[in-house]
Amino acid sequence: MLHKLKYALVAGVMLGVMPNVHAATPADTLVIAKNIDDIITLDPAEAYELSGVEIVANLYDRIMRFEPSDISKIAPGVAESYTVSKDGKTLTFKIRKGLKFASGNPVTADDAAFSLQRVVKLNKNPAFLITQLGWTKDNVDKMVLAPDAQTLAITITEDFSPSLVLSLMSSVVGSVVEKKIAMEHNVADDLGNAWLKSNSAGSGSYSLKSWKANESVVMEGNANARGGAPKLARVVVRHVPEPAAQRLLIEKGDADIARDLTTDQITAIAANKSVVVTTIPQATLHYIGLNLNTPQFKNPKVVQALHYLVDYDGMANTFLKGGFKVHQSFWPSGFWASLDTNMYKFNPTKAKALLAEAGFPNGFDITMDARNSAPHTNIAQAIQSSMAQGGVKINIVAAEEKTVLTKYRARQHQMLLIDWGPDYMDPHTNADSFARNTDNSDKPKSKPLAWRNSWDIPEITKMTDAAVRERDEGKRKKMYLDLQAKVMADGPFIIMFQETKRVSERSNVKHFVMGPSSDVVYYNLTTK
Amino acid sequence: MRDAPDRPRASALIARLASFVLSLLLTFIGLTAVTFVIGRFMAVDPVLAKVGDRASQATYDAVRIEMGLDRPVYEQYLHYLQKVFTGDFGTSVITSHPIIQDLLHFFPATFELATIATVLGLLIGVPAGVAAAAFKGRWPDHVVGVVGLFGYSMPVFWLGLVGLFVFYGQLGWVGGPGRLDIVYDDVVTTRTGVLLIDSAIEGQWEIFRNAFSHLILPAVLLGYFSLAYIARMTRSFMIEQLSQEYVTAARIKGLSFWGAVWRHAFPNIMVPLITVIGLSYASLLEGAVLTETVFAWPGLGLYITRSLFNADMNAVLGGTLVVGAVFIGVNQLCDFLYKVFDPRLRTA
Numbered sequence: 001m002l003h004k005l006k007y008a009l010v011a012g013v014m015l016g017v018m019p020n021v022h023a024a025t026p027a028d029t030l031v032i033a034k035n036i037d038d039i040i041t042l043d044p045a046e047a048y049e050l051s052g053v054e055i056v057a058n059l060y061d062r063i064m065r066f067e068p069s070d071i072s073k074i075a076p077g078v079a080e081s082y083t084v085s086k087d088g089k090t091l092t093f094k095i096r097k098g099l100k101f102a103s104g105n106p107v108t109a110d111d112a113a114f115s116l117q118r119v120v121k122l123n124k125n126p127a128f129l130i131t132q133l134g135w136t137k138d139n140v141d142k143m144v145l146a147p148d149a150q151t152l153a154i155t156i157t158e159d160f161s162p163s164l165v166l167s168l169m170s171s172v173v174g175s176v177v178e179k180k181i182a183m184e185h186n187v188a189d190d191l192g193n194a195w196l197k198s199n200s201a202g203s204g205s206y207s208l209k210s211w212k213a214n215e216s217v218v219m220e221g222n223a224n225a226r227g228g229a230p231k232l233a234r235v236v237v238r239h240v241p242e243p244a245a246q247r248l249l250i251e252k253g254d255a256d257i258a259r260d261l262t263t264d265q266i267t268a269i270a271a272n273k274s275v276v277v278t279t280i281p282q283a284t285l286h287y288i289g290l291n292l293n294t295p296q297f298k299n300p301k302v303v304q305a306l307h308y309l310v311d312y313d314g315m316a317n318t319f320l321k322g323g324f325k326v327h328q329s330f331w332p333s334g335f336w337a338s339l340d341t342n343m344y345k346f347n348p349t350k351a352k353a354l355l356a357e358a359g360f361p362n363g364f365d366i367t368m369d370a371r372n373s374a375p376h377t378n379i380a381q382a383i384q385s386s387m388a389q390g391g392v393k394i395n396i397v398a399a400e401e402k403t404v405l406t407k408y409r410a411r412q413h414q415m416l417l418i419d420w421g422p423d424y425m426d427p428h429t430n431a432d433s434f435a436r437n438t439d440n441s442d443k444p445k446s447k448p449l450a451w452r453n454s455w456d457i458p459e460i461t462k463m464t465d466a467a468v469r470e471r472d473e474g475k476r477k478k479m480y481l482d483l484q485a486k487v488m489a490d491g492p493f494i495i496m497f498q499e500t501k502r503v504s505e506r507s508n509v510k511h512f513v514m515g516p517s518s519d520v521v522y523y524n525l526t527t528k
Numbered sequence: 529m530r531d532a533p534d535r536p537r538a539s540a541l542i543a544r545l546a547s548f549v550l551s552l553l554l555t556f557i558g559l560t561a562v563t564f565v566i567g568r569f570m571a572v573d574p575v576l577a578k579v580g581d582r583a584s585q586a587t588y589d590a591v592r593i594e595m596g597l598d599r600p601v602y603e604q605y606l607h608y609l610q611k612v613f614t615g616d617f618g619t620s621v622i623t624s625h626p627i628i629q630d631l632l633h634f635f636p637a638t639f640e641l642a643t644i645a646t647v648l649g650l651l652i653g654v655p656a657g658v659a660a661a662a663f664k665g666r667w668p669d670h671v672v673g674v675v676g677l678f679g680y681s682m683p684v685f686w687l688g689l690v691g692l693f694v695f696y697g698q699l700g701w702v703g704g705p706g707r708l709d710i711v712y713d714d715v716v717t718t719r720t721g722v723l724l725i726d727s728a729i730e731g732q733w734e735i736f737r738n739a740f741s742h743l744i745l746p747a748v749l750l751g752y753f754s755l756a757y758i759a760r761m762t763r764s765f766m767i768e769q770l771s772q773e774y775v776t777a778a779r780i781k782g783l784s785f786w787g788a789v790w791r792h793a794f795p796n797i798m799v800p801l802i803t804v805i806g807l808s809y810a811s812l813l814e815g816a817v818l819t820e821t822v823f824a825w826p827g828l829g830l831y832i833t834r835s836l837f838n839a840d841m842n843a844v845l846g847g848t849l850v851v852g853a854v855f856i857g858v859n860q861l862c863d864f865l866y867k868v869f870d871p872r873l874r875t876a
Binding site for chain 2: 254
């Protein structure tokens with residue numbers, strides 16, 4: 001027995017160290033190398049992390065969707081059409097006939113209504129998206145109705161533009177969950193939440209085979225999906241936290257797509273003909289929040305001066321090249337109603353003059369919180385260096401993301417470097433946070449970015465509220481353009497960049513669809 | 529009559545067992561109490577990990593109450609202990625799974641890596657340390673010194689990436705990041721969680737080989753660091769023993785130099801050496817965060833670290849208990865081995 005074991009061990013060692021021929025990824029499987037450590041759940045009523053939302057977008061069809069080819073246009077999803085009542089408060093969706101869940105059961109309006117009600121009743125992370133429509137646990141069963149299998153009627157109490165409501169139906173909470181399966185796993189009134197964290201019950205292109213935290217997400221094609229079965233039968237999203245390891249995997253052909261390569265790595269693989277890099281503008285903005293409770297920032301001239309002490313182009317053209325473009329308004333470029341003109345350029349002379357007028361001819365010392373990972377650390381250092389030219393000496397406090405956020409939510413920072421992505425594709429999502437603050441006290445009901453930076457703005461809040469209610473699209477657009485200009489000129493935000501994602505694909509990979517946000521990343525059309 | 533002498537022995541055994549269980553219990557309570565208090569005073573809001581940054585204040589407040597964070601810390605801790613004693617370690621925020629399930633998933637990956645690494649460190653480090661002591665001041669000593677110094681000073685992150693680049697990227701001798709190639713995912717039924725064992729049980733030798741090819745590089749890397757430590761300590765222990773008079777006496781009696789080294793000096797360094805190896809093994813069993821990051825290895829280190837950054841205290845506490853159990857277990861194993869190798873301790 002001992003001898004056998006000894007031989008088995010020796011054989012194992014020899015086999016292991018022998019040259020190991022690596023095959024390409026399986027022909028019917030799309031292998032994506034990505035850092036997915038942000039996934040904490042795959043239940044569409046709970047998922048709100050970027051990687052989680054992306055997976056959910058492929059597991060569940062939504063009431064409405066955004067076409068990846070034109071992000072300014074909303075497209076039908078499970079619903080084929082909709083009508084809006086005269087008062088704009090009731091939207092009636094016609095559900096497509098013949099749709100089926102992965103289980104084979106038909107997709108009905110009752111499933112769609114259940115899915116929306118479920119989000120409100122569970123009240124998890126993304127619930128705020130639709131509770132803002134005036135839905136509560138108590139009224140949602142009356143506000144969201146399915147009078148027949150093909151009709152979904154939703155009524156809102158708030159006076160919101162229908163286009164905003166449609167955008168919300170295209171966000172993660174608009175995912176249609178199969179009621180029967182969810183309720184089969186209903187434990188302690190959780191409407192199947194515990195089970196759906198790591199299982200799926202949708203009609204998307206794929207169904208979930210497994211999610212192993214810190215390891216992988218495996219999905220299998222759904223033959224019943226709208227538009228037919230996906231081109232590749234299986235998708236494996238493998239958790240590879242280190243970008244250098246992702247680069248090795250894609251260069252070796254052990255991954256078809258690598259998602260997190262750094263600028264240096266992208267430059268380095270440019271010569272490799274078997275890898276193609278695609279650039280896609282994203283909706284994420286990177287900005288500095290200035291807490292107006294800080295004594296130095298009480299004078300608006302100081303806030304102005306700091307805007308002139310950031311070398312926007314210098315950063316975008318050097319270490320951020322290809323990954324970020326300069327963008328200074330709160331609604332990203334490429335979306336409906338975005339303001340694309342930038343107001344500030346690096347100008348230390350002008351900044352010094354403004355600081356002198358504000359009573360700080362020699363500048364001042366200040367702290368800036370930032371995340372301790374690339375590119376945040378690099379951006380923070382560049383800002384520290386450019387601000388020093390105006391006499392503003394920054395002490396960078398680098399920490400993990402959650403630590404920075406905890407401080408930000410308690411508004412205990414002075415300056416804070418962070419990023420922000422919209423929750424859905426309507427400018428109200430960002431206006432609601434950058435340009436709305438209904439209660440600047442220390443115990444508010446919500447903590448939008450304006451509150452976090454102590455920006456008390458009753459007038460601008462009114463402008464934001466008016467814009468979301470406006471039903472004339474032309475007028476509404478003008479209102480958002482004005483709001484963006486106002487926030488850019490007077491706000492406590494130094495908005496610097498709009499992010500651009502670069503996806504590295506093996507040259508045989510075609511039609512991987514990646515839009516400007518996690519909601520618009522589709523695997524089903526990909527071939528290789 | 530025969531039973532008479534056994535009674536005191538049996539009661540002594542029970543007393544020792546009881547004292548062991550008591551010390552185990554006190555250690556665990558102490559560990560969890562300290563971790564719990566630290567967790568509650570960290571600069572990270574545990575509710576944030578669960579509800580995210582965008583949730584409304586109402587959702588935030590509801591979850592805060594649901595997590596029991598509105599209650600005094602001592603009350604939260606007692607509640608936690610109460611649940612632990614019923615076998616409920618809670619659910620992880622970051623994986624959505626019961627903590628026990630997570631630990632059973634992540635610990636075997638670390639165990640597999642740490643065990644192979646320690647075996648490598650032991651098989652090479654001990655002879656290298658003995659050789660360095662035997663040839664003190666000569667070239668073998670210098671070689672072992674330089675190799676050890678290199679092991680101490682190279683950042684594991686860098687060495688891991690270089691190793692991957694050369695042996696996976698260029699030569700293709702080993703598997704890449706992860707525990708298996710994609711094609712073998714979910715083929716083997718999880719029994720122990722240790723892929724080498726599970727694949728061997730099923731006779732899936734192709735998967736065994738693949739798992740080994742993925743394991744070998746991170747294991748060699750960790751083994752190298754443990755080797756450097758073990759070799760240095762072995763050398764130091766051995767030099768001390770070789771200067772003892774009993775070694776000189778053995779040589780005068782005609783025993784060869786190597787005979788004196790291995791038959792007389794070496795058994796005398798076994799006890800401190802076991803301590804060194806035990807500590808090195810235990811520290812590897814805690815998980816090696818950087819190695820796990822580079823090699824996309826789903827181990828305990830990455831799990832605890834990620835949980836800590838998200839203030840996922842149930843997971844951190846569960847991980848802490850495993851680390852505590854590992855140290856206690858390794859200590860017990862060392863105690864046992866001391867008695868095997870040192871006859872003087874057997875009667876104690």
